[in-house]
Amino acid sequence: MRMSNMLNLTMREVPAEAEIxxxxxxxxxxxxxxxxxxxxxxxxxxxxxxxxxxxxxxxxxxxxxxxxxxxxxxxxxxxxxxxxxxxxxxxxxxxxxxxxxxxxxxxxxxxxxxxxxxxxxxxxxxxxxxxxxxxxxxxxxxxxxxxxxxxxxxxxxxxxxxxxxxxxxxxxxxxxxxxxxxxxxxxxxxxxxxxxxxxxxxxxxxxxxxxxxxxxxxxxxxxxxxxxxxxxxxxxVTTAEKAEREELLETLKVETPDVKTIDDLVAFFHTNAKKFAKTLIYNADGKIVAVMVRGDRGVNETKVSNALGGVVELQMASVEQVEAATSAQVGFAGPIGLKVEELLVDNEVANMYNFIVGANKTGYHIINVNYKRDFEGTVGDFRNIEEGEKCPHCGESITxxxxxxxxxxxxxxxxxxxxxxxxxxxxxxxxxxxxxxxxxxxxxxxxxxxxEQHHDENGIVWPLSVAPYHVSIVVAVVKNDEQMKVAEDIYNKLRAMNIEVLLDDRDERAGVKFKDADLIGAPMRITVGKKISEGKVEFKLRNSSEVEVIGLDEVYNKISEEFKSNNIKL
Amino acid sequence: MRMSNMLNLTMREVPAEAEIxxxxxxxxxxxxxxxxxxxxxxxxxxxxxxxxxxxxxxxxxxxxxxxxxxxxxxxxxxxxxxxxxxxxxxxxxxxxxxxxxxxxxxxxxxxxxxxxxxxxxxxxxxxxxxxxxxxxxxxxxxxxxxxxxxxxxxxxxxxxxxxxxxxxxxxxxxxxxxxxxxxxxxxxxxxxxxxxxxxxxxxxxxxxxxxxxxxxxxxxxxxxxxxxxxxxxxxxVTTAEKAEREELLETLKVETPDVKTIDDLVAFFHTNAKKFAKTLIYNADGKIVAVMVRGDRGVNETKVSNALGGVVELQMASVEQVEAATSAQVGFAGPIGLKVEELLVDNEVANMYNFIVGANKTGYHIINVNYKRDFEGTVGDFRNIEEGEKCPHCGESITxxxxxxxxxxxxxxxxxxxxxxxxxxxxxxxxxxxxxxxxxxxxxxxxxxxxEQHHDENGIVWPLSVAPYHVSIVVAVVKNDEQMKVAEDIYNKLRAMNIEVLLDDRDERAGVKFKDADLIGAPMRITVGKKISEGKVEFKLRNSSEVEVIGLDEVYNKISEEFKSNNIKL
CATH class of the missing domain: 3.30.930.10 (Bira Bifunctional Protein; Domain 2)
Known part of the structure; x- marks a missing residue:
């Protein structure tokens, strides 16, 4: 394609609508x-x-x-x-x-x-x-x-x-x-x-x-x-961290005024997030369900959806729904006395001892709660794995x-x-x-x-296999008849070899053409300029900064080699 | 493609859903x-x-x-x-x-x-x-x-x-x-x-x-x-037939009980359809308009739509709309006293003398009507051309x-x-x-x-240029090792030549395979059968009934020739 005939759409500015x-x-x-x-x-x-x-x-x-x-x-x-x-x-x-x-x-x-x-x-x-x-x-x-x-x-x-x-x-x-x-x-x-x-x-x-x-x-x-x-x-798949074995203590309802988040609780109880179990309430296709994970963990909604038999829309329950399920303000949900259709309990929670949960009463939490003794639910893997946790295959850490x-x-x-x-x-x-x-x-x-994987600050760096054009030919001075003639000649010969070539025959400064060639990203560039008087052109790979000055007769071999080394048949 | 691997979808019966x-x-x-x-x-x-x-x-x-x-x-x-x-x-x-x-x-x-x-x-x-x-x-x-x-x-x-x-x-x-x-x-x-x-x-x-x-x-x-x-x-484009010049006569309202169609009128007035002008009433995107053409002509709705400035939906007016426009029952519409937003008059009607139209009164027509003297409208080409009429370019007849x-x-x-x-x-x-x-x-x-243009009673007869497969190879007896080996050999060689080949390697009777080959319609068929013992196969063009027995070594040349004579590069 001759760029003089092409609807060229290159832009210098980065469009505001595009983030990546x-x-x-x-x-x-x-x-x-x-x-x-x-x-x-x-x-x-x-x-x-x-x-x-x-x-x-x-x-x-x-x-x-x-x-x-x-x-x-x-x-x-x-x-x-x-x-x-x-x-x-x-x-x-x-x-x-x-x-x-x-x-x-x-x-x-x-x-x-x-x-x-x-x-x-x-x-x-x-x-x-x-x-x-x-x-x-x-x-x-x-x-x-x-x-x-x-x-x-x-x-x-x-x-x-x-x-x-x-x-x-x-x-x-x-x-x-x-x-x-x-x-x-x-x-x-x-x-x-x-x-x-x-x-x-x-x-x-x-x-x-x-x-x-x-x-x-x-x-x-x-x-x-x-x-x-x-x-x-x-x-x-997560591996449940086993909490250290403790004697089961008596549950106790504790007044916790203005204490709603895990951070508040950690400060109030002078302990760490691993001693708490969060109870999150969801609307699963209209069914109200709850999911319990350890205080420092995140719920994996896909695992929850699958456990519920393939839920289409899993959303956090509304304030009204939470209040109806807990008979309390938002922030005090817990497994004991909770009115939901299903309670999912993460493996890790089932393994904890004497932990703290919401009391389903505004301003209160319950301490020394233990799974099975104090509540039951469907136990399974309902949380996200985290950086540094154990690989489910070999036990080493994951990233x-x-x-x-x-x-x-x-x-x-x-x-x-x-x-x-x-x-x-x-x-x-x-x-x-x-x-x-x-x-x-x-x-x-x-x-x-x-x-994403093949670009630099100047533009795209296409792999040869998918490049829209394999070769860009830049003519330095279009008005120079010899340069144009040689460029046309290379253009026609390469096309006859089934190579896709973009011939930049526009009457523009060479700098503008190089910028467009880099932006469009053809893997190879041939520049036909002054050196043509010595029978030479410049050859440059888009993914290298090196510019080689080669004889006209070397062009075809050079390009063929590039196809060969990329395992692409011409 | 080997037919043994292909999802073959040929059917013997003509499907009821298909008319053409x-x-x-x-x-x-x-x-x-x-x-x-x-x-x-x-x-x-x-x-x-x-x-x-x-x-x-x-x-x-x-x-x-x-x-x-x-x-x-x-x-x-x-x-x-x-x-x-x-x-x-x-x-x-x-x-x-x-x-x-x-x-x-x-x-x-x-x-x-x-x-x-x-x-x-x-x-x-x-x-x-x-x-x-x-x-x-x-x-x-x-x-x-x-x-x-x-x-x-x-x-x-x-x-x-x-x-x-x-x-x-x-x-x-x-x-x-x-x-x-x-x-x-x-x-x-x-x-x-x-x-x-x-x-x-x-x-x-x-x-x-x-x-x-x-x-x-x-x-x-x-x-x-x-x-x-x-x-x-x-x-x-139609050419208006000129009626023979006549002296303009006085219009006369004539009682025509039970006379509604052009045929009825022709019988009633003992004349021919060329003496009448039909007035058809349309609903053009909600606008009520009328179109007049000679009694023996058909309205061209595209020309009418265009004349009205590009109508989207041109429909015959409803009975109620016709009655409102004519103050009469359906069948008595005419240009005189008609209540429509626009009246389109075909060129031919404007050229007629002393013709008959509906009276806009149930049971009456008017005779001796003449354009301009008795009514006016937008004159133009509003009718379909008919077999045998004059060509608008040379005046000879059209088909x-x-x-x-x-x-x-x-x-x-x-x-x-x-x-x-x-x-x-x-x-x-x-x-x-x-x-x-x-x-x-x-x-x-x-x-x-x-x-439609390339089929016979046995199936499709593809032109080589668009054929899904260029060549069908029919193996007469798949269990015959020699036949299969030769067929495979031809199959592989042709594919290496960039020829699309369908190898019928199914364990079916040869007759079934020929029928499918004809139905699918590859332009060339090679049959590998008994004659393989003499080093020969059958070559047949889909668009000819002639079967040639040729040597194995002639196959490639024969097929290449076919591409050449169809001007198709391999």
Missing amino acids: ASHQLMLRAGLMRKMASGVYNYMPLGLKVLKNIEDIVREEMNKTGAQEFLASALLPAELWQESGRWYAYGPEMFRLKDRNNRDFCLGPTHEEVFTDIARQEIKSYRQLPLNLYQIQTKYRDERRPRFGVMRSREFIMKDAYSFDKDVAGLDVSYNKMHDAYVSIFNRCGLDVKCVEADSGAIGGSNSAEFMVKSEVGEDDVVFCTSCDYAANIEKA ISRGTEVGHIFKLGTKYSAPMGANFIDENGEPKALEMGCYGIGINRTMASII | ASHQLMLRAGLMRKMASGVYNYMPLGLKVLKNIEDIVREEMNKTGAQEFLASALLPAELWQESGRWYAYGPEMFRLKDRNNRDFCLGPTHEEVFTDIARQEIKSYRQLPLNLYQIQTKYRDERRPRFGVMRSREFIMKDAYSFDKDVAGLDVSYNKMHDAYVSIFNRCGLDVKCVEADSGAIGGSNSAEFMVKSEVGEDDVVFCTSCDYAANIEKA ISRGTEVGHIFKLGTKYSAPMGANFIDENGEPKALEMGCYGIGINRTMASII
């Missing part, structure tokens, strides 16, 4: 523009990168034998009513009616659709295993769209659905997808980590996320400092980093196939529900994550 | 499945064809210098309110609200979006001309989705938008697109005709449609039998055929740029509105039209 590097650079380099909150238009440069990522995804998926489909985004409500998710999905699902008042949604994901395809088309075990995938636009009405395409409302996803005759087959399909994902992210130049994850609203038995470590990530990821354990914080999810693989089992009747006839002539897996990659988010 | 050949074959060959009325899922075979068509479109668009974008499908109402189309579009537009109750639509087309991009990014004449295109999913809530993807509610469209500094530039851009469209349809193996068209709801000054002649087409297309005039019937629109090119002029403020600074430093054009191709409909 990838978002800023996607706007500044002209990869995209905002259409509405969380909705973007892709400009030619951005679209080229998306297509490059899609091609890598497609190649790796095809290698596994997966077959590409394309389902509609406009989906009839009936399918979602059948699975129950029409009611469960909440406001994240865009819903609409057609001219005949029939309900539709814009697919946030496609489990129902592919289960429906499978139940119509798969009859026999002979057709299995099968993996169907698509690269398609998804819609999720996020509560807080942000960070550009990191969390957007319309986005492109590769979603795949595997169908197997048994669990062993599902394991094979799942592992194949795992390996394909590793290859895909490798080829995209992304440093990712596969971590254990919670299956969330999609459900199922086993899942893992591909996370990019990133300071601006929206997820907390737990890593073991010793073994290779890694998990999303929503999933990371927590921020990360962004770019891929997710799930074992669904028969979660959709059984209720939706997606059966096949097995070897013995018996009908059996298909064992399913589902596998997603966020294409746009992958693009943004690549930029 | 392309729809039947797309289901029978397994190209797609219905998700909801007018909404389809594309299966791997169908998707491959879509991608092939998209690639051809992309190549031809890129050749013109157009730049590929990708806009969102989810569009904020504000843009459409600005252009006025939010109110004008009617129920064909899918509308929805987000979680914050903001209005959105699913883009039925993208003029507003690209005008908005242009007004933000185009500052100067130096950036012009510019052509931006996308291949993207569109949504139109059709009143009657039918014929499979011929008229669907979710479909893929290539839409392009050109921006020029003046009308001469727009002409160049428009002609470039015209030529690109001719190449695209040629390469797709489609026989299309470019015809003059009405610009409809998109508006603008000049437009043409690319029509495929088809008995199942939804449009009537007018062709001259002598010159190259061709037009959509909505647009085709009418059914056709399907696969592409449409428009000169929009400043219809969007002026009201939306999409201006640039011209050579004299003055702001000027961009001259725009817009250009669409229905990708899915192109696929269906290709099938």
